Amino acid sequence: MNQGLPQPILVHDTFTAAKRELELREPGRCGVYCCGPTVYDLCHVGNARAAVVPDVIVRFLRHQGLQVKYVRNVTDIDDKIIARAQAEDVPAMAVAERYADEYGRDMAALGNLEPDVAPRVSGHLPEIVEMIERLLARGLAYVADGDVYYRVAAFAEYGKLGKRRPEDLLEGAGSRIEVDARKESPLDFALWKAAKPGEPAWDSPWGPGRPGWHIECSAMCGKHLGETFDIHCGGRDLIFPHHENEIAQSQGAYGPGTFARYWLHNGFIDFAGEKMSKSLGNFFTTREVLALHDPETVRYFLLTVHYRSGLNFDVRVDCPACGAELDREAQDQGRCAACGAEPGREALRARVRFPGLEEADDRLAYVYATLAGARRLLHEAAAVPPPAPGELLPAFCEHMRNDFNTGGALGTLSRPLAEANTLLAATKGVDKAARLQWLAGFVADMDQVAAILGCFGADPEDWLRRRRGRRAATAGLDIRRVEALLAARREARAAKDWARSDAIRDELSALGLTVKDGPEGTSWDFA
């Protein structure tokens, strides 16, 4: 069937546990829902990945010509928000408002497109209540003391997404699942929670209260994407119970065969090989990482591996006193085993480095330097022939069509980038028109790659300038002193005083810089 796509796209669907060809509910159109954050604190890097992944998927689907409606919710009613509000003695909605803003800032910094709709739970109480009433009417839910629970036993499909059998789940009921006398079964989950004194509450047929965690997504999907839509995204950990429960609710309300047609789940981010947890060495907010690296570098790094794989952030901390690399234990103790210094955990945390991101930053700089060179050459040319259709974009898209394989797609760029640099360096023996034509095609293709990835799209010169400025700032470098040294070295080189020239270069390299002497003069960068 024609899907309104130039070529078929394969997607890995969690429900069927297999790669399937994307068949749209309506050719040419695609509805995408992404489970967004619960806004009770600054978002962490895992949240960033969970947003970048669907963002790239949406960008690619649009690039392939689909009309995409992208919905990413914000959970602004939740126990953790209430807990934080009570701790700070402010209204819960104020907490939610604040962190929803912060989330928006982080997402924008990372280059994520605005979703078409960013619904909030607090704006969908009527839809939620209506859905619960539907479930009650169908015998799939029951009221107990102002709470409403989903009757899991009444939904035969329960457990299919998460590959779980209700019997197995019940086995560990005593220890794993909190037993609540009001529930018919320990597996039943809350659709509506009666408000306790002091908690924010909304009116409902069952008394004042608030929605359970899962029902919001079912209700918001229904409202903004319809009873059935194409793609539902989220982190792996949401498969069970969150997405399982969404299916139970939505199919319970709308009938079999409704709701999301494809379930896409992204893998976790680890720090230093461990799942994030709130101990020193392996929990980082997006904000913290963005303070150390260009947001585009972070985005690029997130896209270097396939979205379903785990992604490890190496964490490196060196002792401020002796420079020794500290292991995890030393980091937790805030003490250097090599020299005995005790800088403390906080001081060490301030010295954290992410080698993977540093490598990614270098790679991005290479790409931008190549683009800068190509653009400069094209700009200087009197006449540029129309771009030659290259192989870059088709090869790139072939990987993207295979379950949005950004890692594989990025790999296809290496050859063309090297080729571009070869052409840029070639001064003789190349056909000038052919060279310009190839480079024009390269730049045109890279523009499209940039639109798909949300990377490589900045002005190359600006990006490289920003990078140097950022690194100069973190290194506490005095640019004027660097300029003075470079001027002195230029003089020495003009006089062919190599000894002095090299001495100045040594001085610069002691500052952590490297100089490059090219035909168009000397440039410098960080080593």
Added chain:
RNA sequence: GGCGGCAUAGCCAAGUGGCUAAGGCGACGGUCUGCAAAACCGUUAUCCCCGGUUCGAGUCCGGGUGCCGCCUCCA
């Protein structure tokens, strides 16, 4: 205990049964350079183990081993 995932070079990593197993980092050799740096070129793996299916398997099936995750809030 139940369920799921992963195992590819020194490190990271792509691989939709079939030509010489992408790519990046690192290392080594070379071109360029006053010397360097950058850039470019080249070298750097038979895919955890055992068995099976197949004309053909890193890719499918079974059994091991080892990591990791979920089953409780979690992206």
